[in-house]
Amino acid sequence: MTRSDRELARRFKEEADEFWFRDVRFDDALKQKVRDRIGKERAAGARSMRVRKTALGALALASAAALLLVIVPQVSPDRQPASTVILSGAGGPGPSPAGGAGDVLVMEGATTPAPFAGGMPSEGPAVREGVSWTPLSAEEAAEAFGPGLAMPGWLPDGFSLRQIGAFGEREGEVFAVTLMYMSEDRTFWLTLRKAGRPEFFPAWQTVDINGAVGYLNAAPPAGGMPAPAEAGTDGAPPGAPPTEAQGTVPASAPEAPAAPWPAAELHWFAGGVQYELQGAITGEEAVKIARSIPLATEEN
Amino acid sequence: MERPAGQVDRNDRVDYPADPSAALEIMMERHGNDVLRTAFFYLGDRHLAEDVSQEVFLRAYRHWTSFRGDGSVKAWLAKITVHLCRDRLRLKSASEVPADPALLRQDAGRAAGRGAEEEAMRRLGRAGLLRHLAALPPHYHEALYLYYYLDLSTKEIAEATGAPEGTVRGRLSRARELLAERLQREERTS
Known part of the structure; x- marks a missing residue:
C-alpha cells in the first residue's frame, strides 16, 4: 500500500465507522444467538441419533451374535487357525443375546460400511473391502498392534471383554484392533486405529479425554437414564454458555x-x-x- | 499429551485452537464486527445482516476442521460472508433489492422513516469520501470496501468475489482515479 493508499484507507475506515456502521456491532447477544443455534444443531444431532439408536442397538446385539456364530466354529480344534486364540482371558464366549444375527461381520474381502471412513458415525465395527479381520488374544493383539494398544481400566457394571479382532490389509499387518465388551443386555466396541491425524466431528459435543479432545454423540434410552458428560469437560472456553456443554436432548425438544x-x-x-x-x-x-x-504417546 | 494441531493465522497473529467451539469464540471476538458490517454493507438491512452474520459463524464452526489455514481466517470469513450475502440477494427479486450497496443503505434509511433518512443524508453530507464513493459506479464499491475497509489483498478479494485478480486490480485502480478526481474537484470548488 502506498502512502496515499494508506491515507485513503484511514479516511474510508473513519467515515464508514462513523456514518455506516456506528451502531453495527457483533455484540454479546449475537454471539449468544450463534451459540444457541449450535446448541440446537447438537440437540438435533442427538435426536437423530436417538432415531437410529434402535438400529444401532439391534445391530450391536446382532453383531455380537454374529461374531459368536462366526467365531465359535473356529475355536473347534479342527478349524482354529494356529494364530488364533479366541477370548483368551476374557471369560469365554457368552450366550448369544439375540438369535438369527446374519452376516454382520464378514471375514475376508467383505464389503460393509467402514468404521474407518472418518467424519461420520459408524454402525458398529464392520470390515471394508479388501480388509481382513482376525480374532486375536489380548497378547497377540498387543504384539501385532504395538505398545499403543491399551485397554480400559474401568468398565460399567456387568461388562467384560468378550472378543478382540485385528484388521489388516495384508497378512501380518494390523492397522486396527477392535475390542468387544458385553454385559447381559448391552454391547460396546472399542476400536484403536493407527492414524496420522485426528478425525473431527464438528457438530458433536467435545469432551476432555485426559488432555485429548474427544467428540461425543450420545443419546439416553427411552424413559430416562440421561447421559450428559461431566460439566466443564466440553472443551468450551471459559464463559461459554450452558448450551455449549449440553449433549442431550433438551426437555423442550420433540420426542x-x-x-x-x-x-x-x-x-x-x-x-x-x-x-x-x-x-x-x-x-x-x-x-x-x-x-x-492410557493414551498412546508418540514414543509408542 | 497429543492434541490436534491448531491453526496459526499469520495475518491475525493468533494461534487458533483445533477445537471448533474455542476457535469460534476467538473468531466472533476478533472478526464479529467485520462480518456483521460486511453483511450490512451488502444487504443494507440490519436484521438480514445479523441473520447472515450468525450463519457465517455457524458455517465457520461446522467447517473449522476443514479450514486448511492457507489464507487468513479473516479472508475466509469474508469469503463466506460475501457468498451468503449474494445468495440472499439472489433470493430477492432484483426489483426488491438493488445491487448497489449505497442504494441499499438509502432504502434502509427510507424503511426506517423519513427522519432517519434525512439524518442519514445529513450525516452523509459530512462524509466526503463516502459521498464520492456512493457516486461511483456500483461495481467499484465492493472492491473499495473489501480493500480499504477490510484490508484484504487483491488476491483475497478475488477469491472472495470470484472475480479474476486482474479485474480486481483494474477496478481498484480505476476507482482510485475517479475518487481522486472528485476529491480534487471538490477542493478546487471549496
Missing part, C-alpha cells in the same frame, strides 16, 4: 422413538492412534471408559 438402551459414540486421538468407542452405553459411561484408557 423421537427411542430404544430402552442408551447409545453413544466417542472418538479421540492421541499418539498416532485414533480411538473409537461406540455401542449401547451412556455418554457418561463412554467418557469414563475413555478416561480409564
